[in-house]
Amino acid sequence: MKIGIDITPLQNGHCRRGVGEYARNLLVSLLEADQQNEYVFFGYPGEAPDVFDSLSNFNLVQAGPDGDDGIWRRLKWHQYTMPRLASRFNLDVIHLLVQSFDVNIPIYRPAKMVVTIHDLKALLFPKIYLNNPSKRISYKVMINFAKKADHIITDSCHSKNDIVNKLRVSDERVSVIPLAVDPYFYQSNRDGQEDSGLTSKQYGLEKEFILFVGAIEPSKNIDALLSVYEQLVRQGRSEQLVLVGVQDPSYFKDLQNRFGYLFGTSIRFLDFIPKRDLRALYRLAKFFVYPSLYEGFGLPVLEALASGTPVITSNASSVPEVTGEAAILVDPLDLDLLQEKMVELCEDENARSALATTGVARAREFSWARCASQTAEVYQSLARGEVAA
Known part of the structure; x- marks a missing residue:
């Protein structure tokens, strides 16, 4: 069987987000496990992603339009x-x-098409993500194209329900294949303490801190988190709040207008950071907080669990599928409860220790090898005509 995969998410802005982690780990796991099928990867011209340096059993084809990674470049790539x-x-x-x-x-499809839809947050939060006519038109076109896929893969049962109900595709055409975390987050290393100390100094983290990792955008409910944290500061709490992730400029400006007096001292924003440093930050954090309004999966939550970091997160959308009983779940709109649980973990070392232990065990239930195996099964079934189309 010959399988083609579009690797451009590793060559554009997606590479610094959860989609990039998905693409990177899925491709590595597919090639490590599958020596029978032939893989052809299609990408933009230029330097190949370093993920392929140690892999074999694939053909990398690079061609197409040069230039900035804008909408017209991507449209030309995928349609032509x-x-x-x-x-x-x-x-x-x-x-x-x-x-x-x-x-x-x-429109022209030289083979059966599989697409991974991680979430439908734009459809569910149109005021945030579809706030101008061009975005609304573009998203409507995308939805119509997605419905024509021969098969859809998604990350969670919650996302599958959204896809089936909102896009009106049959249940049989959607497979749920959960993600996992890079094994690096589990690894212990002999100089872990030295790494942690170096990371603290490198990023100017002189106090105990609470950690958030993810895009700084409205659906992550950052304004609510900062409101709660502001109350903790007024109560005399000394922990810093550290937020790591790519920023939505407009949203960040709104946050700055409201909470800017705390920025740089009590609240620290860090952009995309190397995985080595990210692992150290997870392990250094007193706990991880993630009050997201909507997730297709919630990969940062799983990374925190794998790192042995206690987690407070949302009980909304797909997140409970990821955490099971290994995290404290709160209604993301109940700020009083969020504040209560944050204070509780700040003060209760035993609670933090118990969550750290159960979190690692829960994270190990997810596997990139299993994700790759189940994805390959979709390819095989579709090629044999066994998956509904």
């Missing part, structure tokens, strides 16, 4: 360049690893 490249290889299946405003199922 990639499908025509793919037609040369007599493929059985092509997999698009993300569905977004400008990543669409091609």
